[in-house]
Amino acid sequence: MRELYIKQKVFSLSGKFTVKDGEEKDRYYVEGSFMKVPKTFSILNASRDEVALITKKVFSFLPKFYVEVNGQDVVTIKKEFSFLKARYTIDAAGIEVRGNWWDMNFQVLQHGQVVGEVDKKWFSWGDSYRVQVLDEAMETIVIALVIAIDCVKADESSSSSSVSFD
Template structure:
């Protein structure tokens, strides 16, 4: 059975808090970003407010690097690579592959060759969202952590791009 969850687009706001909802708009996960703390961390909690995953930006790194931990174990790393034309990132994960256009949030996640989840951008009743389809219930938390991590990378990249624009 496929489970569908929704994450509102433009997740990162001033308070950097948002919820992941199900099809009936019930809260399923809560995500909170550390405010003015180093390293920048996003904590993903279940409805009992128990932390189930974290996304952390590595502090002292030549190029941006993000770590995703689920239940205390590192499951993947997203890192920026040197590129002269546009931002290029790689995702390293043991046994997990992301296929499709993850930069535009339209991709599927495979574990050992089997599709365990899909992410797509949708327009839903409560605003533009990412739809996260969970095909393997055991991968649910990892799927949410992947979406939060990718959006964190995209947000970080857009802030870097905007700060490098100067006006005369």
């Protein structure tokens, strides 16, 4: 089992942050595209090779995010049409998310087996998450999924804050 920590920088316009291990060493680098269409987040390993890419689909009626790991589409997160509360679904072959992923407290399962657990750290400056990876072969997918969910949440909060009622 490996514990990783994601702490985003508050007020970071570029969307750059790192994923650290328990010894505070950088394991992954995340770089968001700033002022670029489509909006993307690249996840790089310690050697700075891209291992995952998160892309927000443009020109879509409802927001949709695609997650690629090692060049393969593995996860799609899409907003469902709803009048009252934002509702999203996660589509991934053999991968399931159980728990409250909107509050960043959930488990990631592959074919019914828990491969990762995520919990949000409270009382910290900015968003901070602890990610426990139980199956190291799934590490990149779990990290990409956590970052993609965080992107969805950030997108939702920015779109709801830009709505004004005159």
